[in-house]
Amino acid sequence: MFLQNPTTQAAVTTADKVFEQLQHAIVEGDMAAGSKISEPGLAKHYQISRSTLREALNRLEKCHLIERKANVGSRVVDCTIEGLLELYITREALEGMACRQAALNMTDEEIAYMQDMLTQHAGDKALQDGVAYYQEKGDLDFHYKVILGSHNQQLINLICGQLYHLVRMYRCQFGMNSPRASRAFDEHSRIIQAIADRDGELAEMLMRRHIAASRKNIENKIALQEAAQKSEEI
Amino acid sequence: MFLQNPTTQAAVTTADKVFEQLQHAIVEGDMAAGSKISEPGLAKHYQISRSTLREALNRLEKCHLIERKANVGSRVVDCTIEGLLELYITREALEGMACRQAALNMTDEEIAYMQDMLTQHAGDKALQDGVAYYQEKGDLDFHYKVILGSHNQQLINLICGQLYHLVRMYRCQFGMNSPRASRAFDEHSRIIQAIADRDGELAEMLMRRHIAASRKNIENKIALQEAAQKSEEI
DNA sequence: ATATTTAATATTGTCGACAATTATACTTAA
């Protein structure tokens, strides 16, 4: 399965291709979070010159997957709990507003399509009790559709082009692939209803609560993990 | 006067210096919005190689001041009314949340400092009726302090590192240097009060209204400009 | 004369090498 970012173009240049490969490697943890990046090493590994590698690194920096310091080098961002909380607070602000704008700006066709999508997900959910599908793909599909529905290019670029790479990274690294299946489904359902009613205020509020709930759920999971880890040490 | 972005580091590399120069040139309209960028031309103009110019261009792209298409080249972003509205809606979401977080996270010292700053601005305002100072510097200082006060690195990077370059660009290009002096001052005052009271909800609401009012003010000005332009044509 | 194809030109993408800076290892002194 391949969760395609809806804002990414087809890669034409080799720097683009290497960028995508590195992106996956970082998001999925094949390149350890916080680890240093060796330009000569990576260039050799991908059989490209340092120039094109640096071009790819620049794009990774744009979506905040690596950090660069002048005359020192690049590091993969590290996943801290504080960083995760900051990320979700930012999502709450941006996606909340995107949802409000979606309620104002989505076409009737787009809304109908989203409702169909949700119905289909409901079917999937009933059929396969291995709910994994809905969480991963369904959840992201839903959020992407809402964001695109805002028809606000600024919001779309910020959320899809930058924030969501980090979101996926955290999901992978912290093993948060299957959260709150049925709850999330109901929440999605209510959000779509608010959008269909063209109630921007309610849509924003519901989206913010949805993301806040997701954040709290993850906080709990991490707290449990840490507790387990601690008892193991003893 | 030189409105320094509080997140920018001292430029050490030549690419950094060229980046800053280009940044100013774009923001202040010395490089026309929407105009094409010639890599060979600019490199020659700044007496640097194309490699380091491209490094600088990458940073400009990071703060959304230019746009690149593969195998085609870069253009300075153009300032459209739609773009301006999108920008302010995004600001409303991000700075609103930043203000809420500032109410939760600012230290008492930081709050006291902001209150002092506002008092001083009040003095300036009374003294020099050329209110230009307060609008430009005072307004940005205030917003920067609130954003930094959120203590949320994600929000700080997004707003100061990316959004505000565009904000300043629009202000310059549309000649919006002196908006709503006294009104803005009162609004700032109330926002600081809410932060001092640690009332995150109110602080967010007030900041959102403050930015929305600013947006509407600009919309009006543009509408007037267009009307004047139209009557001139006839 | 207009539209389409083809050739020429200019621009961007990629490469390898050198210069400047930083990190490492070693030597020397306290």
Place this chain on the structure above:
DNA sequence: TTAAGTATAATTGTCGACAATATTAAATAT
């Protein structure tokens, strides 16, 4: 033995040249 300083090695920043792609101009056909 530890600390500071120095010399070496490695890494990043910058450069100019070549290859691939896109844009423009000319030529041909309709």
